[in-house]
Amino acid sequence: MTELKVVVAPDSFKGSLTAKEVAESLARGSRRVWPDARIELLPLSDGGDGWVESMVSAASGSFVDVSVRGPLDDEVEARYGIIDVEGVTTAVIEMATASGLSLISEDRRDPRRTTTYGTGELIRDALDRGARRLLVGIGGSATNDGGAGMASALGA
Numbered sequence: 097m098t099e100l101k102v103v104v105a106p107d108s109f110k111g112s113l114t115a116k117e118v119a120e121s122l123a124r125g126s127r128r129v130w131p132d133a134r135i136e137l138l139p140l141s142d143g144g145d146g147w148v149e150s151m152v153s154a155a156s157g158s159f160v161d162v163s164v165r166g167p168l169d170d171e172v173e174a175r176y177g178i179i180d181v182e183g184v185t186t187a188v189i190e191m192a193t194a195s196g197l198s199l200i201s202e203d204r205r206d207p208r209r210t211t212t213y214g215t216g217e218l219i220r221d222a223l224d225r226g227a228r229r230l231l232v233g234i235g236g237s238a239t240n241d242g243g244a245g246m247a248s249a250l251g252a
Contacts, residue, residue: 099132101133102136104123104126104135105119107142114149115141120137144191147235148233149177152188159177160175162174162175162221165194165214165217165249166199167210184228185229187225187229187231189230194214194215194218195211195215195237196238198236207239211241216245216246216247219250
């Protein structure tokens with residue numbers, strides 16, 4: 097008998113579950129129907145919320161936690177990943193962790209007042225720690241400053 101292989105590759109359910117949580121839930125349901133199946137979880141992201149987690153998990157990388165300026169200029173805890181890509185130390189940075197919608201309550205969302213400065217701080221931290229390549233996912237942003245805040249954090 098041929099082994100059944102199930103690949104579970106969802107994105108997040110915005111506002112409720114991360115891509116990893118969706119994948120785990122779908123895997124639990126799949127195991128009820130096909131208890132002998134080989135189930136592989138491959139949480140995905142469009143570059144917004146959950147992208148760093150997906151990339152670091154897939155590449156067996158590590159995480160770096162950093163305090164940065166949030167989209168409303170308050171301090172937030174953000175995170176990026178470090179992975180090896182063909183022998184090159186690569187930082188995986190998700191704008192949503194430093195400058196994202198999820199960091200602002202709905203009643204305070206105003207793209208005229210938000211900044212990507214914290215994302216620039218993540219980039220600077222990654223470079224200071226020796227990253228030679230950057231992958232930046234820009235989904236889930238609470239901003240529309242065109243990257244001016246990032247550039248400012250990098251000295252422009």
